[in-house]
Amino acid sequence: MNPRTVVVTGVGLITGLGIGVEDCWAxxxxxxxxxxxxxxxxxxxxxxxxxxxxxxxxxxxxxxKRTLRTVNRGDQxxxxxxxxxxxxxxxxxxxxxxxxxxxxxxxxxxxxxxxSLIENLQQVRRPDGTADLQALGxxxxxxxxxxxxxxxxxxxxxxxxxxxxxxxxxxxxxxxTADASSNAIxxxxxxxxxxxxxxxxxxxxxxxxxxxxxxxMDSLGVLTPDNGHGAAAFRPFDTxxxxxxxxxxxxxxxxxxxxxxxxxxxxxxxxxxGYGAGNDLASPPKPDREGTGVRVSVARALDDxxxxxxxxxxxVGHGSATRLGxxxxxxxxxxALGGERTALSVIKPQTGHLVGAAGAMNAAAAALSVHHGIAxxxxxxxxxxxxxxxxxxxxxxxxxxxxxxIMHALxxxxxxxxxxxxxxxxxxx
Numbered sequence: 001m002n003p004r005t006v007v008v009t010g011v012g013l014i015t016g017l018g019i020g021v022e023d024c025w026a027x028x029x030x031x032x033x034x035x036x037x038x039x040x041x042x043x044x045x046x047x048x049x050x051x052x053x054x055x056x057x058x059x060x061x062x063x064x065k066r067t068l069r070t071v072n073r074g075d076q077x078x079x080x081x082x083x084x085x086x087x088x089x090x091x092x093x094x095x096x097x098x099x100x101x102x103x104x105x106x107x108x109x110x111x112x113x114x115x116s117l118i119e120n121l122q123q124v125r126r127p128d129g130t131a132d133l134q135a136l137g138x139x140x141x142x143x144x145x146x147x148x149x150x151x152x153x154x155x156x157x158x159x160x161x162x163x164x165x166x167x168x169x170x171x172x173x174x175x176x177t178a179d180a181s182s183n184a185i186x187x188x189x190x191x192x193x194x195x196x197x198x199x200x201x202x203x204x205x206x207x208x209x210x211x212x213x214x215x216x217m218d219s220l221g222v223l224t225p226d227n228g229h230g231a232a233a234f235r236p237f238d239t240x241x242x243x244x245x246x247x248x249x250x251x252x253x254x255x256x257x258x259x260x261x262x263x264x265x266x267x268x269x270x271x272x273x274g275y276g277a278g279n280d281l282a283s284p285p286k287p288d289r290e291g292t293g294v295r296v297s298v299a300r301a302l303d304d305x306x307x308x309x310x311x312x313x314x315x316v317g318h319g320s321a322t323r324l325g326x327x328x329x330x331x332x333x334x335x336a337l338g339g340e341r342t343a344l345s346v347i348k349p350q351t352g353h354l355v356g357a358a359g360a361m362n363a364a365a366a367a368l369s370v371h372h373g374i375a376x377x378x379x380x381x382x383x384x385x386x387x388x389x390x391x392x393x394x395x396x397x398x399x400x401x402x403x404x405x406i407m408h409a410l411x412x413x414x415x416x417x418x419x420x421x422x423x424x425x426x427x428x429x
Contacts, residue, residue: 010089010254052247052352081250096166106180182359186275236319247352276300280418291332319346359413
């Protein structure tokens, strides 16, 4: 029996460019960027003080006041992204979706909201500045917010989305960076292929611009210190690149078995035709110089999609704009594609690096590019790195959008510890 065909019928996006797929896609086409100086708190102690923050997001448009007490901002974005994806797919938002609907999410969530906890912990500090653990134990019920641990559960968004929409089918949560949401989409596709589900929501969310995430990533040295350049500081594959800029957001796709989608007259963006994963096995946060994980994941995804390297028209790359990261990615792609000339874009200079949601954001952009026949340009690519353009066959898209027929596109997501996951999006037949 041949595996079932899986298609994308809905896209839910929330980024600094806007709320909803229409606003985000329009911003990408217009060459806009959400990168700017951080405005929601004082970033002075940080080396990197740029981010792509979201304006005008009202969580009460998507969650009840009661639910809002048990989720952090990343979970709020996930719930909102799921609702927007269902709306875009023309599926019911308020009905019970049942046991034939699955849910697969990825994120880099580590902790609850800790602002109130930090304030309360001042109560257990002795006059000399040391911590009084006995006082903490005696007063923990008033010092630690009662829902602190529930709110901090990594997979909280999986529960809340399932509860709101009555999703009772196969589900999984993937913890990590960009690879996490790429793997979520790939695993959702496989679940539908083999008949475990007919529909699945898949993607990721991230509140990466908050001070906790910023301070953590800032200490790793992967963020650009070029604060004075503003939106132009994020420069993937450029000789002047110096690191990434973080962004917050969510990217959730509705995947559906093709015959079911056709029967209800759904709009189909693209087919999810292939998925593969690999690992560099290099000491983090530095990637393998030859991009071994990228090469393995891309080769496996193409094999899964049953297409040759020369049939791939377009890549939405990871492009973190670190010195070694972009170079290793280019080498891995070149090796996997056998030196075939392939167009490459990176959307992070527009949305910021969405960390756990970055892989799903790339998959959403790839699906939209296939659907509309448009390859997006890499912003701020003024002087392409000759070590990439001179030694690989990658065609870095520059300047303005490129209108072209895209039969097969690949979306790449890389993790901080060498993980790599690739998803192939094909023009629906």
